[in-house]
Amino acid sequence: MLMKHPNVSQQTRTDAGLAAVLRVAVGRLARRLRAQRPDASLxxxxxxxxxxxxxxxxxxxxxxxxxxxxxxxxxxxxxxxxxxxxxxxxxxxxxxxxxxxxxxxxxxxxxxxxxxxxREAWLTQRLRELTPEEKATLRKAAEILERLSQS
Amino acid sequence: MLMKHPNVSQQTRTDAGLAAVLRVAVGRLARRLRAQRPDASLxxxxxxxxxxxxxxxxxxxxxxxxxxxxxxxxxxxxxxxxxxxxxxxxxxxxxxxxxxxxxxxxxxxxxxxxxxxxREAWLTQRLRELTPEEKATLRKAAEILERLSQS
DNA sequence: CGATATTGTTAGCAAGAGTAATGAGTCATG
DNA sequence: CATGACTCATTACTCTTGCTAACAATATCG
Missing domain, CATH: 1.10.10.10 (Winged helix-like DNA-binding domain superfamily/Winged helix DNA-binding domain)
Incomplete structure (x- = not known):
């Protein structure tokens, strides 16, 4: 291999690195959420x-x-x-x-x-496994993500 | 209308509320990222x-x-x-x-x-408009989101 | 050895989003 | 005040991307 394999925290030092990680994470979670939807639901x-x-x-x-x-x-x-x-x-x-x-x-x-x-049961369950600090981070992040997608 | 229209911070008080907001935000941003992809790209x-x-x-x-x-x-x-x-x-x-x-x-x-x-140019540009604190939040959130999508 | 499991592929299908073209309604300007 | 340009929503069509089911090749275990 020609590239190093830095971990996530190293990769997010720069804006571009954060963008790459965020892009992948958001895409993957969106897929997961879509797949998780109960059959007769929306x-x-x-x-x-x-x-x-x-x-x-x-x-x-x-x-x-x-x-x-x-x-x-x-x-x-x-x-x-x-x-x-x-x-x-x-x-x-x-x-x-x-x-x-x-x-x-x-x-x-x-x-x-x-x-x-x-309907959000799966995600809700996952969230229950997080620490209060992590949930607080996600709360703040949700607002930022919302702003990002609007801008 | 029969429902109140609480703002985001009110809705994220509970796990389920956070799940709802996060779900929508992630879905929307994923759509936006997909649309943003330059034509000949991946x-x-x-x-x-x-x-x-x-x-x-x-x-x-x-x-x-x-x-x-x-x-x-x-x-x-x-x-x-x-x-x-x-x-x-x-x-x-x-x-x-x-x-x-x-x-x-x-x-x-x-x-x-x-x-x-x-390729991440659009998102990188958006990130540049955030404060260092907001970027720090996203860095932490990215890791959490990655964990969520794996669990 | 033979049955079962695992890995990846092929085939077919369904969901979801996009573009282009169309119809209906509004507005501005000569 | 009429007509030309614009706006909002819809229709028709296509493309992408994901899935499940069935299958082929190989490995493993009784």
């Missing part, structure tokens, strides 16, 4: 949309696409799937008839609540 | 494999699949793509002829190095 994207609606109330499809960093057609599909399952409802935008407003149905609200206890 | 999975080989030297396809949390057939495809581009080379395992060893070619080594400067 896709990662669907869950994220429900979550966003629970947090922000009514949103337009465009705003949701923007928020979740997907293209509008992808969001159309996600919303259609959620609507078919009766979890969200579309309403015409009062001021601009090109737009729509998407909001949770009562069933959607219930599901989001249930998900707090059920 | 896929996220291919990059991760090259990265793993750079770090660990020779590995079997099975070990790589395990490491990256994909099923063996997926790894077969990733390796085939990398081999086709001349970035990795397969060798027979000296002791067990069922197994193979995969290692970087010189070209693969060059590409991994170049990626440190080029």
């Amino acid at each position: 896709s990662l994207g669907q869950g994220a949309v429900l979550f966003a609606l629970a947090r922000h109330g009514q949103l337009t499809p465009g705003a949701l696409a923007d928020h979740e960093k997907v293209q509008p057609p992808s969001m159309t599909r996600i919303i259609a799937a959620l609507e078919e399952r009766g979890l969200v409802r579309r309403m015409k935008h009062p001021d601009d008839r090109r737009q729509q407003l998407v909001e949770l149905t009562e069933e959607g609200v219930q599901l989001v609540r249930a998900d707090q206890r059920r | 896929s996220l999975g291919q990059g991760a494999v090259l990265f793993a080989l750079a770090r660990h030297g020779q590995l079997t396809p099975g070990a790589l699949a395990d490491h990256e949390k994909v099923q063996p057939p997926s790894m077969t495809r990733i390796i085939a793509a990398l081999e086709e581009r001349g970035l990795v080379r397969r060798m027979k395992h000296p002791d067990d002829r069922r197994q193979q060893l995969v290692e970087l070619t010189e070209e693969g080594v060059q590409l991994v190095r170049a990626d440190q400067r080029r």
